[in-house]
Each structure stands twice: as structure tokens, then as C-alpha cells.
Amino acid sequence: MSVKVNEIFYSLQGEGFWTGTPMVFVRLSGCNLRCPFCDTDHAGYEELSADEVVLKALALAGDCRRICLTGGEPSLHADAALVTAFHEAGFHLHMETNGTRPLPAGIDWVTLSPKEDVPGLVGNGRVVLEQADELKLVFDGSLPEERLEYWREFPATWHFLQPCDVSDPARNREILRQTIAYIESHPSWRLSLQTHKTLGIR
Numbered sequence: 001m002s003v004k005v006n007e008i009f010y011s012l013q014g015e016g017f018w019t020g021t022p023m024v025f026v027r028l029s030g031c032n033l034r035c036p037f038c039d040t041d042h043a044g045y046e047e048l049s050a051d052e053v054v055l056k057a058l059a060l061a062g063d064c065r066r067i068c069l070t071g072g073e074p075s076l077h078a079d080a081a082l083v084t085a086f087h088e089a090g091f092h093l094h095m096e097t098n099g100t101r102p103l104p105a106g107i108d109w110v111t112l113s114p115k116e117d118v119p120g121l122v123g124n125g126r127v128v129l130e131q132a133d134e135l136k137l138v139f140d141g142s143l144p145e146e147r148l149e150y151w152r153e154f155p156a157t158w159h160f161l162q163p164c165d166v167s168d169p170a171r172n173r174e175i176l177r178q179t180i181a182y183i184e185s186h187p188s189w190r191l192s193l194q195t196h197k198t199l200g201i202r
């Protein structure tokens with residue numbers, strides 16, 4: 001089966017546990033949800049076989065053997081053949097998902113970014129995954145305490161709050177201040193920042 005690839009690039013992971021770690025990013029096309037703050041360009045893709053995706057990744061990776069499948073929602077297209085092809089090439093395989101769809105077996109690191117509670121969400125954001133390696137929740141100060149508690153108890157090794165990036169710089173500073181204050185008073189959360197944006201990298 002072919003894979004719909006939006007883009008492949010080599011950079012540093014900007015968010016969450018692996019911040020600062022070099023990875024090849026494979027952005028698969030499309031998403032089953034629409035979030036008001038989404039900054040992903042869903043238009044356009046190239047249909048490639050699993051082996052062709054791996055060859056393109058290898059051409060960029062140098063000595064790096066860490067891949068991040070992202071989107072959009074990568075579970076729409078990532079399948080067992082793609083997982084096997086990356087593993088056979090020696091890659092450690094990460095996936096960033098909204099958690100609304102089952103994942104192929106063998107993903108080495110799952111980042112769940114739930115969108116269930118996003119105001120104005122279009123689509124069914126109900127999370128069906130039962131565990132993840134890290135949970136990364138977008139925070140804008142509007143989520144009720146019981147929902148924050150629900151996600152803090154979700155079975156994941158790491159729980160990150162990430163300030164929502166809006167177009168107003170003053171509002172962004174306020175959201176960051178609120179996020180830090182919340183984490184200080186609920187210390188099982190950690191802060192995730194979109195450092196790739198700060199650094200001006202992809």
C-alpha cells in the first residue's frame with residue numbers, strides 16, 4: 001500500500017521529552033480532525049511505497065536513526081509495512097497522534113496529543129488509545145480542572161502541558177504565565193515549549 005507523504009525533512013525535535021534531539025520528520029498528509037489553532041498545511045502529498053519513504057529518509061538522515069511520523073494525523077496512512085521498513089533500516093520510530101485511531105504495532109515512542117477538549121473542534125476527537133509514552137496537552141487556561149486531572153491520570157510515562165500558540169503575542173505571554181503557574185501547583189506535569197519556533201527551525 002502506498003503512503004501519502006506531505007514532506008520529509010531533518011531537524012531537531014522541538015517539543016516534549018525529546019526536545020533538542022535530531023530526527024527525520026515524515027509528515028503524512030491529512031487529518032481526521034480540524035482544530036482552530038492547527039498550523040499544518042494539509043494540502044498536497046506524494047504517494048510513495050514504504051521502501052521509497054525509507055530511502056528518502058535515509059538520504060537526509062546521515063548518522064541519525066530516529067524517525068518521527070507526524071501529520072496531520074499519521075495513523076491515517078502509517079501501516080505495518082511502513083513500521084517494518086523503518087525498523088529494517090535501523091530506525092527508532094516515533095509517532096505523534098491525536099489518539100483517535102488505532103496505531104500499527106511496533107511504534108517505539110507514542111506521543112499522544114489529545115484534542116477531545118478543544119473548543120470549536122470539528123470531528124470526533126474521542127481518544128481510543130489506552131496508553132502512550134508521553135501525553136502532550138495544549139493548554140490555554142480554559143480547560144476545567146476535572147479534565148486536566150483526567151489527562152494527568154492518563155496512562156503515560158510523561159505528562160506535558162504545552163502553551164497554546166495564538167496570533168496575539170500578549171495573549172501568548174499570558175497563556176505561558178498561566179501554564180507555568182499551573183505546573184508549579186500541579187508538579188506531576190512538565191512544560192513543553194515549541195522550541196523549533198523560538199529557534200526558527202522546522
Ligand code: SF4
Pocket residue numbers: 031032033034035037038039040071072073098115
Ligand atoms: S489533530 Fe493536529 S493535525 Fe489534526 S487538525 Fe488538530 S492540530 Fe491539526
